[in-house]
Amino acid sequence: GDxxxxxxxxVTLSEEAFLTINCTYTAxxxxxxxxxxQYPGEGLQLLLKATKADDKGSNKGFxxxxxxxxxxxxxxxxxxxxxxxxxxxxxxxxxxxxxxKLTFGTGTQLKVxx
Amino acid sequence: SQTIHQWPATLVQPxxxxxxxxxxxxxxxxPNLYWYRQAAGRGLQLLFYSVGIGQISSEVPQNLSASRxxxxxxxxxxxxxxxxxxxxxxxxxxxxxxxxxxxxxxxxLTVV
Numbered sequence: 001g002d003x004x005x006x007x008x009x010x011v012t013l014s015e016e017a018f019l020t021i022n023c024t025y026t027a028x029x030x031x032x033x034x035x036x037x038q039y040p041g042e043g044l045q046l047l048l049k050a051t052k053a054d055d056k057g058s059n060k061g062f063x064x065x066x067x068x069x070x071x072x073x074x075x076x077x078x079x080x081x082x083x084x085x086x087x088x089x090x091x092x093x094x095x096x097x098x099x100x101k102l103t104f105g106t107g108t109q110l111k112v113x114x
Numbered sequence: 115s116q117t118i119h120q121w122p123a124t125l126v127q128p129x130x131x132x133x134x135x136x137x138x139x140x141x142x143x144x145p146n147l148y149w150y151r152q153a154a155g156r157g158l159q160l161l162f163y164s165v166g167i168g169q170i171s172s173e174v175p176q177n178l179s180a181s182r183x184x185x186x187x188x189x190x191x192x193x194x195x196x197x198x199x200x201x202x203x204x205x206x207x208x209x210x211x212x213x214x215x216x217x218x219x220x221x222x223l224t225v226v
Binding site for chain 1: 120146148150156157158160163173204206208209210213214215216217218219220
């Protein structure tokens with residue numbers, strides 16, 4: 001079945017450091033890929049998405065490129081801020097059917113310190 | 115614009131007590147609806163989803179059930195809670211056919 005694997009956290013960075021959170025997936029066909037962010041005590045918010053190979057999703061300085069050849073969708077940001085501290089979830093949605101269900105990774109906690 | 119409401123925000127319940135969590139969506143018709151659970155230190159697990167009134171699909175066998183009595187209302191229930199039911203429950207909706215889900219603020223359930 002479909003699965004998503006994320007790097008384990010927590011990831012602790014200093015402000016203005018470069019961020020990479022790895023995400024790889026297993027799925028049939030060409031799924032859509034997503035990054036969601038969860039701030040403390042809140043629900044999930046969509047951060048960015050990509051629906052086909054080589055697409056780049058971007059939002060709030062975060063980027064991720066859909067790499068079909070490596071089945072990856074790594075999240076990157078050039079300069080993190082304390083306000084980026086949150087849990088980040090990678091997810092995939094199969095190309096057809098199944099009620100738009102998402103399969104999530106286990107989440108990666110990011111802590112950004114001054 | 116579309117909004118999703120989920121309540122209560124926090125809940126502490128004794129083992130063996132019943133549960134009812136409610137979720138409603140405004141500003142859209144015939145949405146797909148979802149219940150996810152996030153257990154401590156773990157990712158999100160899809161519990162139930164619904165593509166229409168009275169249509170419920172269960173993803174994992176468990177002590178919980180879901181119902182959709184109205185187009186934009188989704189209820190998560192249990193007759194007798196277990197300690198293992200503790201977690202963060204998230205309701206979500208999406209446009210039917212295709213589209214990413216939008217999440218509510220979540221309910222933190224602690225079973226004691």
